[in-house]
Amino acid sequence: MVAGCWFVFRGLCPGPEPGPRIETSFQRVKQVLLVDGHSLIYRSFFAFIRRPLRNALGMNTSAVFGFANTLRKLLRDLKPGYCAVVYDAPGKTFRHEKFKEYKIQRPPAPDEMVEQIPVIKEMVTAWGLASFEVAGVEADDVLGTLAQRFAKQSFEVTVATSDKDMLQLIGDSITVYDPWKGKRYRPRDVLEKLGVDPKQVPDYLALAGDSVDNVPGVPGIGPKRACEILKRHGSLATALKKEKCLRGHESVAKLSRELTEIDTSVEIDAVPEGLRIRECDRKRLGRVFEVMGFETLLRELGPEAPEPVTVVEFKGDFRLETAGKFAFCYRPGAGLWFSHDGKQTVFIPEKDRVHIKQLLEEPKLVKVGYNIKQQVKLLHQAGLKLKPPVFDVSVGAWLVDTSRRRYQLEDLMVQVLGRPVRAAGPDGEPAQVLQLFQALEPQVAAMDLEPVADELEMPLVFVLAEMEELGIKVDIDYLANLEQELARELGNIRQKIWQLAGVEFNIGSPKQLGNVLFERLKLPKGRRTKTGFSTNSAVLTELVSLHPVVQEVLHYRELTKLCNTYIRPLLESANERTHRIHAEFNQTGTSTGRLSSSNPNLQNIPVRTELGRKIRNAFVAEQGKVLISADYSQIELRVLAHVTGDDELKQAFFRGEDVHAQTAAAILGLKPEDITPEHRRMAKVVNYGLIYGMSDFGLSSRMGISLEEARSFLKGYMGRFAGVAEWRERIVRQAQENGFVRTIAGRMRPLPGIISHNHNIAEAAKRAALNSPIQGSAADIIKRAMLNLAESFHERGINGGMVVQVHDELVSEVDSKQVEEAHDIIKEEMEGAWKLAVPLVVDIGMGHSWAEAH
Structure with a gap:
């Protein structure tokens, strides 16, 4: 644990500050912050009730998020040296025994809020804060007891709550702070708010009642009259003797006062040292933020520096006979770093290519790495080769939990190990990777994921690296002409829209478009958004028959998307010399097992529209080569027939x-x-x-x-x-x-x-x-087909390879002289990739462009 984490966390976690700023700790040492936990939980949950926050698992996180942000702000703004969070314990209290209807009108706490309470308690503990929960006692009474106890010991006490009952605690050394209003209440503020002194608050509530807690009060007495009575008599006890309007209501008034008066004598073991703010448990707190999906808070938490690693230069002996594995990191122009124990990293300079080659091609050792696909490409560019078996920790982490959203090394250190640690340089990366492997390998085994890891996903790394290296050519001139053609057409449509609308406006602005459609043209309005009324495609489609401008707007959007999403990214991504696009195919991008594509995304190019066909026309084969598109026919329905065993479908x-x-x-x-x-x-x-x-x-x-x-x-x-x-x-x-x-x-x-x-x-x-x-099994099938196809292409000397994978379709580029042989290999490997209860069928086409082949 790094000392002085308050400074490291930039206010997220309090604690003693390091270095020259340590004096601020003395300024705060006598300040105690007491937090009304359940009040804060309720307010946080219902603050997002219309649009609840949810994490990747679908869990409602509103209460945790609101609590964390409010607590963070309290600690940052108030800078206490001591702090405790107080919760209501389950069950009834003495107030329920006195008055069965006490708080009876309150509905049960929502299940989605209740399930967040244990997370909040874990977060508070990890934050280094004390907490209290006393059976049979309300949080108000625990807060009151703690506040009075520490005030008597010369502490400045702040109670963070929005509950007006707590105003009665206010005195010379006790204030109440409403975190939602950002307002601190002192005696004069209570007088201004309620018209009474803090010590009169129980009397005031006894007379006026409190609908929030179902405290009855005296019939006919409201807040204004309660203030007048207390001004005349000073206290409820005196008023009951002298006020005629209270005669006959003595019992309900006394009961109401007993219900609203805070008990400050609760038996609780609490001393100042127990409330001193401790260092955060970075691992536990980081894990909470990660599971909840709080990226901003996780970033604020700040990573630790990576653990120092001893680096030694290679002496000619690997000494890996009994290790069975090693983690590695290669950097072009520098060399290879590897470690088998995570304690010592060995460096082999790039000039020693013989030993690098010997190590990376050893078939008996598992090569563990991070983003191995990229490492394979870098090694290949340097004339080096990595050979199986391998274990990519990012792919392993994805197999264990496909709901993860981030796979940077720092993210994996938090997600898998629960440690916010900065990614190390090449000398320290093997040690971090090895730690991840040691955590992931038993999880993969325990979840029976070894077959899919060893036989499918890890070998696929090499196939994808080869695909990305090969890339696919685009016709730059064709794309440039298409862009100009669409720009002219967009200009014509823009003028037509302005003419039909009777006004010039920014068609790409939902707000301006909404004003034109719904205010100027008086078309029926859809659902309201933050900036006006919705103008999404679903809304506009329903309005097409009502005004000709709507169809033109939809067409304008389609062409704009085509230019911005497809044509320009393709032009920008193409290599200036070769005109080939080297898109990335990602194994960890989906929850189902499908591959995703990026930089640029080749998988979202429209298939069935004429405009989509125009885009596919831009993907072409090199001179002397042919594109072959192989598409599984109804593969998901065939998988459905297989897994269900339905005779009719089969x-x-x-x-x-x-x-x-x-x-x-x-x-x-x-x-x-x-x-x-x-x-x-x-x-x-x-x-x-x-x-x-x-x-x-x-x-x-x-x-x-x-x-x-x-x-x-x-x-x-x-x-x-x-x-x-x-x-x-x-x-x-x-x-x-x-x-x-x-x-x-x-x-x-x-x-x-x-x-x-x-x-x-x-x-x-x-x-x-x-x-x-179904979708995941279809992905399994095409991935195995890719592995088999790559192997067959190499074994049979096919000049070319796979260049694009889009869901159920594989596109290969091969020498035109080998096209028939390649066609037969593709058909054989894809249709024989998996033995299903029904036959797999592949539709194959060939041509100079992707559009011709598909």
Whole structure:
């Protein structure tokens, strides 16, 4: 633990400051901050009630986030030397025994708030703060006892709460601070707020009552009259003797006072030293922030410096016979650093290529690294080669938990080891990587992920590195001309929109567009947003028939997106010399196992639109080569038939029939020749929709049919395809029992939200439980096909290789003289990649451009 973490954390975690600023600790040493924990929890939770905050697992994090930010601000602004958070204990108190209706009108605490309380308590402890919770005693009484006790010991006490009951504690050494208003209350502020002195607050509430706690008060007495009575008589006891209006109400007044008066004599073991703010437990606090998804707080926490590592120069003996593994880091022009124990790093300068080669190509040693795909490319550029077996810690971390969002080395140190540590340089990176490996390897084994790791994901690193190195060529002139063509067309559409609207405005501004559509043209308004009314595509589509300007706006947006999202990024990404694009294919980018693409993203290029086809025309083969596009036919439906074992679905594939037409015929009881295009379209929506957990309402919306028709169609489907219906029920039940689902390769997707109390989260998790085994298994199949195809291409001397992977499609670029042989290899390897209960079928096309081939 690093000393003086208050300074390191820039105010996030208090504690003694290092160096020349240590004197500020003495200025704060006699200040105590007492935090009303449950008040802060409630206010934080309901502050986000309309738009709750959620982490990657779907858990509501509003209370934790609000609590953390408020506590951080309190510690930063008030700078106490001592602090404690006080919570209400479960169960009833003496006030409930005196008055059964006490707080009876309050609804039960929401489940989503209650489940955050243990997280908050863990966070407070990790923050280095004391906490108190006394059975049978309200937090108010514990706060009051602590405040009075420390005030008598010459401490300056601040009670952080928005509860007006606490104003009665205020005195010479005690103030109340409302963190929501940022206001500190002293005696004069209480007089200004309520019209009474702090010591009169219990009397004031006894007379006026308190609706928040269901304290009855005296009938007919409100706040104003309560103040007048206390001004005349000074106290409730005197007023009860002299005020005629209180006669007959003595019992309720005394009861109300007993309910509102804070007990400052609670038996509690608390001494000043126990409340002294300690150093943060960076590991525990960082873990809370990471799980909750609080990126800003995690960054503020600040990483520790990496542990020092001894670096020695290589002496000619690896001494790795018994190690079985080593972690490594290569830097071009410098050399290779490696470590087998995490304590000492050995450096081999790049000039000693013989030993670097010997180490990296040793088949008996596991080479552990971070972002090995990049290391493979750097080594290849230097004329060096890394050979299996390997273990990439980022891929391993993803396999263990596919819901992670960040995979930088610093992120993994926090997520896997719970340690906010800065990524080390090349000399220290092997030690950090080895620590991650030692934590991840047993998790991979315990979760039965070794087969998918060893046989699929780790070997795939090499295939992806080769794909990225090879890249794909784009026709720069074609793209430039297309950009100019679209720019001219956009200019014409812009003028037409202005003419139809009767005014010039920024079409790309949702606010200005909304003003034109809804104020100037008086079109029906959609839902309201922060800046006005929504102008998203769904809203505009509903307005198309009402005014011609709407269709032009949609067209304008489509062309603008085409230019900004596809054409310009492609032009900017192309190598100036080769005109090839070297996009990245990421293994850790999705939760299902699919690959993602970036820099640029080649997977979001439209497939079915004419404009999308124009973009694909820009991807071309080098002279003397051909592009081959191989696309799995209905692979997700084939996987569905395999995992469900549904006989009807399997037979349709074995007979080579149009599965959508057959589905429609089976459901509607019609002959295949009587199925209309509309029938087939509905069956297709159902076939694929069921994979994504589509409901009857979803089918109704998608097809524009009544809810009753949609229910009837789905009922007919489930009746005819009983295997699918049974599998859907079984997979959801298993996910609820286990908290995860698996693919055919054994890949896991955690689904903690499936048992959430929140209906929307639970339903989303159910849909993921249905989709992930199907989509993830399709990903397993194409990844194995990629491994087999790469191996066959090399073994059979094919001049070329895979250049693009988009979901179920693989694009290869090969020598035109070998195109027939390559075609046969691709068909053989892709259709034979996995033995399913139904045949895998691949549609293959060839051409100079991607558009021609697909």
